[in-house]
Amino acid sequence: MQTPTILVIEDDTAIRNGVVDILQYAGYQTIEAADGHQGMKAALECSYNLLLLDVVMPGPSGFDILEALRKKRPGQAVIMLTARGEERDRIHGLTHGADDYVVKPFSMKELLARVDAVLRRSCERVQNNQTVQLSHATIDFKHSKILFPSEEETHLSEKEAQLLQYFTQSENRIVSKAELLQHVWGLQPQHTETRTVDVHIMNLRQKLRDSQQQLITTARGKGYQFHPNAQL
Known part of the structure; x- marks a missing residue:
């Protein structure tokens, strides 16, 4: 922790x-x-x-x-x-x-x-906030999965779930890669060169069916922004 x-x-x-x-x-x-x-x-x-x-x-x-x-x-x-x-x-x-x-x-x-x-x-x-409702799906953090209206579900890895939960707690705010490395991975960003954040974001977008990058947007040179009310 x-x-x-x-x-x-x-x-x-x-x-x-x-x-x-x-x-x-x-x-x-x-x-x-x-x-x-x-x-x-x-x-x-x-x-x-x-x-x-x-x-x-x-x-x-x-x-x-x-x-x-x-x-x-x-x-x-x-x-x-x-x-x-x-x-x-x-x-x-x-x-x-x-x-x-x-x-x-x-x-x-x-x-x-x-x-x-x-x-x-x-x-x-x-x-206690174990579920988050999006416009097209429900995130179930207790079971680390995403539920869709068609009753399909996609499972999240432990780190994907932690990253997504951090985004839900920081909704509509630009979150830098350095902040994510420090608070989700426990790494000191000034001493770390890694693409792990980008890879996890890419995986999350795929699992969330966010192909147009409306749910997780990229703020060029600044970081990422999570928009829970985006209409996908």
Whole structure:
């Protein structure tokens, strides 16, 4: 299992550095952003398992980022960080898709406990999402196969299933080959030269009957993009 990556969006430098340091000490990988503009870009484009999101900061607020995130990546795990303790803010965050809410000042021990709990729940959500419906087929991750309306089925190799599941968790977002190598194969892309990603993509397209490359598109020079609502 890959080490979870946590994105920290916080404009207070001291708080951000403290959170990042304790997360790295606890064994997590981290990405950080210092304001709402950087945060919005990172939240929508980076690959991570959990977002720690400040509410009030320059540029888009944490609530703005949360709203945009829910439209593009509805299953993303999020913990809100804020100095506000008002009940209406907690309710706003939780009703708009945040998994938890931590009011500043908070202890690092408390934060780590909440991070661990939300990551556990998000892993359970992924595991429970055993089927994904496409326009022309159903992906059955529990049995590693693709089911078609004609009752035909195509089996997936273990790595093909892992790759396809990663795509379903990153739908409509461009995913680079380097990201796939790191998160699906567990390889360090800067030290790896391989065509294994391209070969697996080719095999997946064939098994998904995506001959026109509408379901898995190629973003030249950037990577691949998965479109679950594509009409094949």
